[in-house]
Amino acid sequence: MLKRSMASNAVVLTLFALITAGTLAVTQITTREPIQRAIREASARALLEIIPLDQHSNDILVDTYPIPRRYWAQLGLKDGGKINLAREEGGRISAVIVPTVAPDGYGGPIRMLVGVNRDGTIAGVRVTSHSETPGLGDKIEVKKSDWILGFNGKSLQDPPPGQWTVQKDGGAFDQFSGATITPRAVVTQVREVLQFIARHREEIFSAPVSERAVEVEQPTDSGQEEQ
Helix, strand or coil: CHHHHHHHHHHHHHHHHHHHHHHHHHHHHHHHHHHHHHHHHHHHHHHHHHCCHHHCCCCCCCCEEECCHHHHHHHCCCCCCEEEEEECCCCCEEEEEEEEEECCCCCCCEEEEEEEECCCCEEEEEEEECCCCCCCHHHHCCCCCCHHHHHCCCCCCCCCHHHCCEHHHCCCECCECCECHHHHHHHHHHHHHHHHHHHCHHHHHCCCCCHHHHHHHCCCCCCCCCC
């Protein structure tokens, strides 16, 4: 009798586990694409906040440079990414926008875009997704605080290398009241991007127009009729 009861309970538990696992799998599958789409849309908006339309002559959404795998670790990218290129009339690259991830946020990874001008100064920084504490760490969002705008115009020399951290650590950047881990992670990763650009400036700022951008911008001959 006891064995029969135990067997019955085991079957019930197994069925419950299978149903739970199935429900979680379905939920993950059905929510993955909306989440990824939301991140892509946030990134597109952020690109044009960092370098507005009147400051480039190309389509920065499609004119991109794939990041070589050997640089993924420095930028915190597990699945790679593409650098968006802003060009002046004539095709000269005036600024680039680099995707990066600060792995050590308080609530987990912080995904960002960092714009860097040709002269090495920061054009802008935007956070595209994070899991930081509401009311504390979420002040890295431009809609919650202007803290992120403090990077504008900064470079590896301004502030000096030893001050590229938060004030609590002897640096030049403010931290949030009650939240130091989040801004420290962001500052550190922005510095990583500047160092990456400094090391590979020639390669990145001489990148050709991407094939996809050429396809999008291909002119049509309106003066000729189809035969």
